[in-house]
Amino acid sequence: MAFSNEQLERYSRHIILKEIGVKGQKRLMEGSVLIIGAGGLGSPAALYLAAAGVGRIGVADADVVEISNLQRQVIHATPDVGVPKVESARDKMNAINPDVKVETFRALVDGENVMELISRYDFIIDGTDNFGAKFLINDACVIAKKPFSHAGILRFQGQLITYVPGEGPCYRCLFPAPPPPDAIPTCSQAGVIGAMAGVIGCLQALEAVKYLARAGKLLTGVLLTYDALTMEFRRVKTPARRNCAVCGVDAAITEAVNCVAAPVCEGINI
Amino acid sequence: MKLTVGGNVKEYKEGMTVGELIEAEDVKTPMYVTVSVNDEFVESGDFASTTLNENDTVEFLYFMGGGR
Numbered sequence A: 001m002a003f004s005n006e007q008l009e010r011y012s013r014h015i016i017l018k019e020i021g022v023k024g025q026k027r028l029m030e031g032s033v034l035i036i037g038a039g040g041l042g043s044p045a046a047l048y049l050a051a052a053g054v055g056r057i058g059v060a061d062a063d064v065v066e067i068s069n070l071q072r073q074v075i076h077a078t079p080d081v082g083v084p085k086v087e088s089a090r091d092k093m094n095a096i097n098p099d100v101k102v103e104t105f106r107a108l109v110d111g112e113n114v115m116e117l118i119s120r121y122d123f124i125i126d127g128t129d130n131f132g133a134k135f136l137i138n139d140a141c142v143i144a145k146k147p148f149s150h151a152g153i154l155r156f157q158g159q160l161i162t163y164v165p166g167e168g169p170c171y172r173c174l175f176p177a178p179p180p181p182d183a184i185p186t187c188s189q190a191g192v193i194g195a196m197a198g199v200i201g202c203l204q205a206l207e208a209v210k211y212l213a214r215a216g217k218l219l220t221g222v223l224l225t226y227d228a229l230t231m232e233f234r235r236v237k238t239p240a241r242r243n244c245a246v247c248g249v250d251a252a253i254t255e256a257v258n259c260v261a262a263p264v265c266e267g268i269n270i
Numbered sequence B: 001m002k003l004t005v006g007g008n009v010k011e012y013k014e015g016m017t018v019g020e021l022i023e024a025e026d027v028k029t030p031m032y033v034t035v036s037v038n039d040e041f042v043e044s045g046d047f048a049s050t051t052l053n054e055n056d057t058v059e060f061l062y063f064m065g066g067g068r
């Protein structure tokens, strides 16, 4: 793949980086990322990955834009209220970078479709808002041997970790099973600061870019936590669990199935 | 004895268990917290029987389910 003059100019700030260069930019343009959830985390991730020139980006989300989304879901704007999120997201991504092929899936990712969906992409970003989906994506990615970025946000806090097959723990190593519904406060109950989604979603985009361009070190075996009130980032070392139900020896989970859990961050449905 | 808990070094009572530390640190969701001691996870069933030692490093991991 040869760069056009426009591409050389568009990606000049990437190409000049020795960790990216022409080679890394080519890898980005030949790479693919699936973003599950076009919400708080998915919005900044989708914008930056489109801007970065990732060749093919899938966006999966079943919902339409609501007014309560706009405090943090920055890919959507006021005129988009009522429009499917995947369409609103695709339009902004295409406007930023027409080179990027955006594939939209207006569906809830579930046990029926998750394996097929993730199989088409190099890297997965979990931008979902409930534990059922987060465990489903983890199990599917571990079983399919797909690298993915997990993240969660609440109030003034956020955290993320990257799973790469064979290189450290999965989400289930950290948390063996989802909490019962209502055990952990949701964002609609407890709130979330809008820019938190921006910080953590951008970090997820960085992990995807680094993975595709093969630059730097990923957050494998490290949970990065961020507290916006104290402005503290912490790297918490996390081992794999030998008896993990999905990535451990003699793993009991061999199929990704839906766990039932209430949405955590969906805001008030109007 | 000195322990490093969540990155902060503090003095705790000798022979404290993980379960007692969870209480002392006022962990909000004690049923659903993940605990590691010196970078090894402690099974939740073993919190009460796991004794901490001088200079142990303890981390609490919390569920965070939001994303939208």
Ligand SMILES: [Zn+2]
Pocket: A169, A170, A171, A172, A173, A174, A240, A241, A244, A245, A246, A247, A248
């Ligand atoms: Zn695991």
